[in-house]
Each structure stands twice: as structure tokens, then as C-alpha cells.
Amino acid sequence: MVGTAYHCAGADVLDGIHHAVSKSETVKQNSPDNTAKQLRGRNNAMTDLSTTYMGVKLANPIIVGACGLTSKAASIKALEDAGAGAIVTKSLFEEQVQVERFKFDEDLEKYNYRNAEMVEIFPNTTYEGPKEHLMWVREAKKSVKIPVFASLNAVNRDTWIEYAKLLEETGVDGLEVNLFSPPGDLQTRSDLIEKSQIELVTELKRTVSIPISVKLSSSYTNVLNLITLMDYTGVDAFVLFNKMFTPDIDLQKNALSSPISFSSETDIRMPLRYAALLEGAVRADICCSTGIMDGEQVLKMILAGATTVQVVSALYRHGVSHISTMLGSIEKWMEANSHATLADFRGKLSKQNVAELWAYTRTQYVKIMMNPDEIINNAPVI
Numbered sequence: 001m002v003g004t005a006y007h008c009a010g011a012d013v014l015d016g017i018h019h020a021v022s023k024s025e026t027v028k029q030n031s032p033d034n035t036a037k038q039l040r041g042r043n044n045a046m047t048d049l050s051t052t053y054m055g056v057k058l059a060n061p062i063i064v065g066a067c068g069l070t071s072k073a074a075s076i077k078a079l080e081d082a083g084a085g086a087i088v089t090k091s092l093f094e095e096q097v098q099v100e101r102f103k104f105d106e107d108l109e110k111y112n113y114r115n116a117e118m119v120e121i122f123p124n125t126t127y128e129g130p131k132e133h134l135m136w137v138r139e140a141k142k143s144v145k146i147p148v149f150a151s152l153n154a155v156n157r158d159t160w161i162e163y164a165k166l167l168e169e170t171g172v173d174g175l176e177v178n179l180f181s182p183p184g185d186l187q188t189r190s191d192l193i194e195k196s197q198i199e200l201v202t203e204l205k206r207t208v209s210i211p212i213s214v215k216l217s218s219s220y221t222n223v224l225n226l227i228t229l230m231d232y233t234g235v236d237a238f239v240l241f242n243k244m245f246t247p248d249i250d251l252q253k254n255a256l257s258s259p260i261s262f263s264s265e266t267d268i269r270m271p272l273r274y275a276a277l278l279e280g281a282v283r284a285d286i287c288c289s290t291g292i293m294d295g296e297q298v299l300k301m302i303l304a305g306a307t308t309v310q311v312v313s314a315l316y317r318h319g320v321s322h323i324s325t326m327l328g329s330i331e332k333w334m335e336a337n338s339h340a341t342l343a344d345f346r347g348k349l350s351k352q353n354v355a356e357l358w359a360y361t362r363t364q365y366v367k368i369m370m371n372p373d374e375i376i377n378n379a380p381v382i
């Protein structure tokens with residue numbers, strides 16, 4: 001079994017039980033031959049980019065996040081060839097599961113509205129149903145030697161549990177629990193949302209034995225506390241953060257639109273800050289996501305305390321081969337700074353390791369706000 005056997009009741013978690021959970025020492029050797037080959041092929045004598053993520057050995061810290069590129073066998077192979085340390089497959093969504101269920105429901109009338117919505121989102125249901133997804137994830141896992149993590153974004157408890165088990169059976173190395181669920185009503189209490197998410201993660205940890213990562217939004221009142229409570233459940237990693245894809249209004253058509261917006265490089269500051277605050281404070285691994293465009297930004301995340309990063313927008317912008325460029329920049333910087341391994345500098349600039357007492361807190365904000373003239377003087381002239 002990979003990961004920890006530790007579980008605690010979700011309800012108790014909210015009461016703030018503080019268990020000391022020692023992290024599993026088990027390192028899952030994902031195709032050791034291949035990992036070694038990748039390490040030999042990639043790294044020169046000076047630098048070793050290998051790391052572990054949720055107990056799984058990775059040749060380097062760059063994971064390709066869930067997206068269109070990780071939803072096709074050909075592009076997954078290209079990602080492996082470009083040097084990706086691992087991939088997260090495109091999520092299986094609750095809507096795909098529901099479409100399948102509606103298809104078999106004799107009393108479709110009662111679901112008319114919901115069914116229409118589902119069919120609009122997934123017009124090609126024949127190809128995108130959950131069975132096809134599971135089959136495809138199984139194939140994806142077989143087609144590459146790098147670790148493959150599956151991603152699930154359900155809504156109903158039963159779907160979460162059923163499909164977590166089914167995804168585990170595909171042979172993937174771990175499960176990413178994508179908690180993307182922006183609030184849509186004015187009544188649901190925020191503490192109850194958090195409670196149910198902690199209970200869900202607790203139950204998922206009991207359900208599957210592969211490692212579990214939780215991909216979170218940063219939009220909680222105190223995401224640090226939520227992460228701390230989830231950490232007690234024995235979850236293996238936190239992905240900081242989910243990108244908020246929100247609707248826009250198309251003025252030509254006078255209608256809503258759903259644009260995909262890629263990240264920009266300044267987006268790294270939010271995950272960077274939280275990684276730095278969490279490093280050493282949680283037992284789970286920290287994986288930074290959103291806005292990572294080049295090797296230098298990967299280095300910043302590791303200095304803040306991440307063990308791995310996820311990239312998506314950078315690959316849509318610059319192509320899959322950009323992974324290789326990123327790895328080259330990381331190696332170059334490590335050589336220039338005489339670092340042989342990532343562990344040599346991981347967390348060196350986390351909150352607990354910087355001398356500045358108020359680092360990563362309100363101080364930076366106040367400094368910026370108190371010196372607007374200096375900022376305006378240095379700003380590019382528009």
C-alpha cells in the first residue's frame with residue numbers, strides 16, 4: 001500500500017484534533033528502470049532533478065497539470081518525450097457521469113432541464129462518457145513510463161466514491177481530487193462547505209489506497225486553516241491552486257461566454273506565498289500551480305517550499321518542447337549556485353527559513369501601499 005494508513009473522522013477534524021502523523025517513508029518506485037534512464041539522460045553529473053511527489057518517485061519536479069494536452073495518447077507521449085516528470089490526466093467530471101446515467105434512465109422527463117444542460121456541455125457523450133474516460137486513463141497509464149495521476153471533479157458523494165475506486169483500478173499512480181466548485185448560492189454556509197470537503201477527503205482516503213492530492217481554490221476565508229485540517233486526514237499532497245475559470249459577457253451576441261484564459265507569470269505569487277507559509281507546517285507535499293511559465297519560476301516555487309509544480313498555460317503558449325527548455329534553465333541555475341539536488345535549496349526561502357520576522361504576512365502589502373510614489377516612479381510609462 002502506498003501512502004499512509006492514517007484516517008480520522010471528518011467531524012472530529014473540525015473540532016481541531018491534533019494528531020502527529022508521520023509521513024509514510026514508502027517511496028513508490030514507478031518503473032525504476034525508466035526513472036533511472038530519464039535521470040541519466042537528462043541530468044549531467046552535477047545536477048539531480050529527481051524528487052518525490054506523494055511517495056512516487058519523479059525524474060524532475062515538472063508535472064503537466066490536467067488539461068487538453070493530457071487527454072490524448074499522442075500528446076501524453078509527446079509530454080513524456082519532452083521530459084515531463086509526470087502528468088495529471090484531464091478530469092473526469094460529474095456531468096459526464098450524469099449524462100451516462102440519464103441515458104439509462106427511463107423517466108427522462110423529470111430530468112429534462114438538467115439533461116439538456118449536460119448534453120450542451122458534452123455533445124459527444126458517446127466519446128466522453130465515464131466508461132470511455134476510464135478506458136482511456138488505463139490506456140494512458142500503459143502508454144508512458146512516467147507516473148500518471150488521474151483527476152476527478154465530482155459533485156455528489158456517491159460519484160466521488162464510486163469513481164475514485166474505478167480510477168484507482170485503472171492502475172494510475174495517484175488521484176487528484178479537484179475541488180473546483182465556486183459558490184453559486186447565497187444560502188450555503190461557508191463552514192459547512194469546508195466541513196463537507198474535509199469529510200469527503202477523509203472518506204476518499206479510506207476508500208482508495210493510492211495517494212491522494214487535493215487541488216484547491218485559494219478562495220477560502222483562511223485556506224491555511226482548511227489545509228491544516230485536511231492535512232490531518234492523511235491526504236498526500238496539496239495542489240496550490242485551482243484556476244478560477246469564470247464566465248464573461250459577449251456584447252456582440254448579448255450572451256454569456258465561457259472563455260479559457262491562460263495564466264500570466266504574475267499569477268505565481270499567490271501559490272508562492274502559500275507554499276512559503278505552509279512549508280514545514282504540513283506533512284503533505286506542496287505542489288504549486290498557476291502562472292508557472294519558465295524554469296526560473298519553478299526554482300522560485302521550490303525555494304518557497306514546493307516539491308513539485310504543475311504547468312499548463314506555458315505549454316499551450318510555447319509548445320510541449322518548452323518543458324525541456326525549463327529543465328535546462330533549472331539545471332543551469334543549480335550548477336551556477338552549486339546545488340546538486342533540489343533538496344539542497346528546497347524551502348530555503350519559506351517563512352520559517354527567512355530571517356525577516358513578518359515575511360509573507362501583511363507587511364509586504366503595507367510596504368507597497370505606503371510607497372505608492374516610489375512604485376509610480378518606477379512603473380513603465382503608459
Ligand SMILES: Cc1cc2nc3c(=O)[nH]c(=O)nc-3n(C[C@H](O)[C@H](O)[C@H](O)COP(=O)(O)O)c2cc1C
Nearest residue numbers: 065066067068090091178243263290291311312313
Ligand atoms: C484547456 C484547459 C483545460 C483544463 N482542464 C482541467 C481539468 O480537466 N481539470 C483540472 O483540474 N484543471 C484543468 N485545467 C486547469 C489546469 O490544470 C491548471 O490548474 C490551470 O491552467 C493553471 O495552471 P497554469 O497557470 O499553468 O495554466 C485546465 C486548463 C486549461 C487551460
